[in-house]
Amino acid sequence: MKKKIYLDYAATTPVSSEVFKAMKPYFSHDYGNPSEPHSWGQKTRAAIDKAREQVAVFLGAQPQEIIFTSGATEAINLAHKGLVESRKKADFLPHIITSSIEHKAVLETCLHLEKLKMAEVTYLPVNENGLVQIVDLEKAIKLNTILVSIIYVNNETGVIQPIAEIGEKLKKINIERQVLGQSKVYFHTDATQAIQYFNCQVDSLGVDCLSLSGHKFYAPKGVGVLYLRKGISLTRQQDGGGQEYRLRAGTENVPFIVALGQALEIVGKQNPEINKVMEKLRDQLIAGVLQIKSTQLIGAGAKRSPHIASFLIDGAEGEAMLLLLSEKGIAVSSGSACTSGLLEPSHVLRAMGILPEKAHGSLRFSLGNQTKEEEIKEVIKVLPEVISSLRRMAPDLSDFKLK
Amino acid sequence: MTISQLYSKKVLEHVKKPRNIGEIKNPDGMATVGNPVCGDVMRLFLKVEKKDGQEYIKNVKFQTLGCGAAIATSSMITTLVKGKTLEEAEKISNQAVAEALGGLPPVKMHCSVLAAEALQKAIANYRQTKKK
Numbered sequence: 001m002k003k004k005i006y007l008d009y010a011a012t013t014p015v016s017s018e019v020f021k022a023m024k025p026y027f028s029h030d031y032g033n034p035s036e037p038h039s040w041g042q043k044t045r046a047a048i049d050k051a052r053e054q055v056a057v058f059l060g061a062q063p064q065e066i067i068f069t070s071g072a073t074e075a076i077n078l079a080h081k082g083l084v085e086s087r088k089k090a091d092f093l094p095h096i097i098t099s100s101i102e103h104k105a106v107l108e109t110c111l112h113l114e115k116l117k118m119a120e121v122t123y124l125p126v127n128e129n130g131l132v133q134i135v136d137l138e139k140a141i142k143l144n145t146i147l148v149s150i151i152y153v154n155n156e157t158g159v160i161q162p163i164a165e166i167g168e169k170l171k172k173i174n175i176e177r178q179v180l181g182q183s184k185v186y187f188h189t190d191a192t193q194a195i196q197y198f199n200c201q202v203d204s205l206g207v208d209c210l211s212l213s214g215h216k217f218y219a220p221k222g223v224g225v226l227y228l229r230k231g232i233s234l235t236r237q238q239d240g241g242g243q244e245y246r247l248r249a250g251t252e253n254v255p256f257i258v259a260l261g262q263a264l265e266i267v268g269k270q271n272p273e274i275n276k277v278m279e280k281l282r283d284q285l286i287a288g289v290l291q292i293k294s295t296q297l298i299g300a301g302a303k304r305s306p307h308i309a310s311f312l313i314d315g316a317e318g319e320a321m322l323l324l325l326s327e328k329g330i331a332v333s334s335g336s337a338c339t340s341g342l343l344e345p346s347h348v349l350r351a352m353g354i355l356p357e358k359a360h361g362s363l364r365f366s367l368g369n370q371t372k373e374e375e376i377k378e379v380i381k382v383l384p385e386v387i388s389s390l391r392r393m394a395p396d397l398s399d400f401k402l403k
Numbered sequence: 404m405t406i407s408q409l410y411s412k413k414v415l416e417h418v419k420k421p422r423n424i425g426e427i428k429n430p431d432g433m434a435t436v437g438n439p440v441c442g443d444v445m446r447l448f449l450k451v452e453k454k455d456g457q458e459y460i461k462n463v464k465f466q467t468l469g470c471g472a473a474i475a476t477s478s479m480i481t482t483l484v485k486g487k488t489l490e491e492a493e494k495i496s497n498q499a500v501a502e503a504l505g506g507l508p509p510v511k512m513h514c515s516v517l518a519a520e521a522l523q524k525a526i527a528n529y530r531q532t533k534k535k
Binding site for chain 2: 315316317318319320323324327336345355356357360390392393394395396397
């Protein structure tokens, strides 16, 4: 059987052997509840402390600013809902500014807050390259704005937002607001896709909250982090015991927390050259795909992460391409309606002004630390036939009139 | 969710090797359903033959732009109606198409509706052109 080719690292990554080794003892050997003062508990408490330190070092933060969660989705829910709940008053409706290309974790959280009349939300548009415009952001700020939440690297397109620039801008705005006695505007970024490739030091980004997820960088699924800058009050969303500085109740998931700490330490130590190596592979893939007639790179005019390349393929539907590639042992992803389970084409592509009939033909490749040049070459060899077989199957729509 | 949980083996088989793809020149009946904005467009062509006072579907072909379920349901419906009388063919429901494929995930049932609609409309188109 032919070797399988996994190009869906933006969806999830395998747990690395080093990380797996680090977490293993905490299942059946060192299993004490870290809240207990006996030696079993002390051992796992120490393990969590170490992981918290590892995360803090990676983010350039203090250990007490690190909250372990079940993933980025929970971290995002906690940051947005927690901030809003702690500030909402009978005569004060908090305002959130976010973008129209956020992950569903942010968008659905904001919609939920709107529905409950807990907050009002502005969804910033993006340009055709998927970039948020800072002028739009500035204009959207109001007296009651408490939070700006912008994704660092978009998961569908790989387009990088100018997080440090936004952080800088908000710093200036907050100085003015302080003089005028207005409330501070906090800054959250969903850094889920950025961790391995970009600077995530919270001070140089100027962020107050940052969410991340372990399974995007070779730790297991089911563990994440919310970085919350010291001094920011937040109402916890999961009630119970006093774990995680009383901000996230529930017995800590020790092995997974250990794994996340270990995985982040590995990312922190990795050679910065790996970005260049991956970029080269990605560019090879892009060049190969664009050889195929009527294809287009999404977000071509913006700076993009080295691990993601997304395309629009005319005359072939995304899920059908995905299935045929899967038959050939290649795993990719698509933003087509049919892969979403919601029958709506990707909101990210739609926000970029891509028409739905085009968005149905989207295909995302995402690279990881195991990706090899031979694999890219194989994909470039296989893809044209997959696309042309689907195009041959499709009706000629040149005379088709939309009703 | 792995693909096999999402789609039955039969569906994947039809996606990989769809039956009766293509176009019939000068068809007796033809219909296009769906819409590129929604992501699925199906076009069905019929060739009808009269034998012993009955009208049979002598040949049927399809063209589809769409997801796996759209391809599989259109492919399956062509195999179900080939050689059938128009009356028999008309009775084929979207559920019958889905069942013949070993079931479809709930969110994909609309694809079988689209396939059944294409068949109904192609037959209606045949009857209408015959009247003229």
